[in-house]
Amino acid sequence: MDDAVVARLRADFPILTRTVHGRPLVYLDHAASSQRPTAVLDAVHEHYVTRHANVHRGAHQLSAESTDAYEEARATVARFLGAPSPRSLVFVRNATEGLNLLARSWGDAHLGPGDEIVVTVAEHHANLVPWQQAAQRTGAVIRAVPLGPDQRLDLDAYRALLSPRTKVVAVAHMSNVLGVVHPVAEIAEAAHAVGARVFVDGAQAAPHLPVDVAALGVDAYAVSGHKMLGPTGIGALWVEEELLASMPPFLGGGEMIRTVEIERSTYADIPMRFEAGTPAVAEAVGLAAAVRYLEAVGMEAIWRHDRALADLALERFAELDGVRVFGPVGSDRGGIVPFVVEGVHPHDVATALDSEGVAVRAGHHCAQPLMRALGVQSTVRASTHLTTPTSEIETLVRAVRGARDFFAAFA
């Protein structure tokens, strides 16, 4: 997308007009949370203003309309992810909750002593800690795929880890630190060959590239609404339909039951079985609006845009002495650029950037094992999205140079 297209998109995002410390906001923290276009805010507002009521139990018109809007949102998100049916899409709070649902419901039912859970060293804590907890409950063991020398996953090591003991492979579609897209289809094929399930953390990929869960051949895929232009508090978990239908409930309560007696209950069919309590109806409606916005721009176009920005950032940073960038270079690299400035702590770099209006994240990015593998305690991380113009990459690089020089000036 050229800068004229990006400028038109930016006009849809009111927050991008604000200033920070007297400078125009340069928002490069999309990997942590994206911003929302007016269309999403309007959809949430319209829901509350015109039709809100509780869903799935209404004897009245508003409830019927709210239920329709909620189920239409489910169908929209399912279609966006390439799911064959909306029945297999569960609304959750965020990808973290979706991954916990898998580890609790599927994990407790299928894991036992000596079974192996394969994760990668690049996983976000959200796709690692729930499996550690499952391992503690069931006696299963965790194995981790290391990085190869090019900072991509070491697929040979991955294949060597697989065995009949492998019951599940938990992997991110796109690393939230290195920006690299993992070869999930290849990973899934190898896992299925030994009878293991493949559960994917799609929090970073779904907002930035076309996702087709059927084509990927995976068993489950979790996303967070707030990273894909939607509201906070809403996410989605797609699970292959037969598998989802076989899974026990995660949370108990209203909505997820069929019949309830004092000592026992029978459970609702999917997907309701996994949606205890009143769901985040307005947020689901907002997420559907976000999905329609992304589709209108085009996921292929957004992915090409992010890749071009990543290439530009990597090229500019390579010209800067004293700046070290992580992650591979290539067509599998999206708009997430982690880096360190030699001799300056990442938080101090981030503060220097913040003082110029440039919003980035600094820290371990909820990926402490990956930080250890990279040999750092933390990094700065800049991340782009469809509203990032090339000028913001230039501003970022200028601000990083300024930060480097500011701290170098002290004796």
Add this chain to the structure above:
Amino acid sequence: MSLMEQIYKEVIVERSRRPKRRGAVDPRTHEQEGLNPSCGDELNLTLRVAGDRIEAAAFEGQGCAISQASADLMAEALEGRTLEEARALHAAFRAMLRGEPPAAELGDLQALQGVAKLHARVKCATLPWTTFEGAMQGRSGPIDVDVEPEAELPS
């Protein structure tokens, strides 16, 4: 003066690079680990207290310039003070980071006044002090900076 110049005073960068109180007090009466789980900063504070007076204080650990300089300046400021004086100093330090004019008793600690302008970095400066309070309470196990109340409750 730019925002950066207000925050990163010469003494802060200097102390973060060449701290005067880095190390471990030996023998020691108190030891406490402090963590900022959200950013990974970690600190190990050791103290020797005789009666009600802090004879020696030192720290080890890693983190940003603000947390390192704050730890170094704190360790230096604590030495020779009574526990009561140390607690009063902590209160004055926190007041400064809430944006109040710095008390004279803060001395070199006043260099951290600029941090009050950046809400995102206040915890970096308070981590050493939270760790110190943990040491005084004889806590077992590491203390997280997150246990610190972020803001006063509305009254």
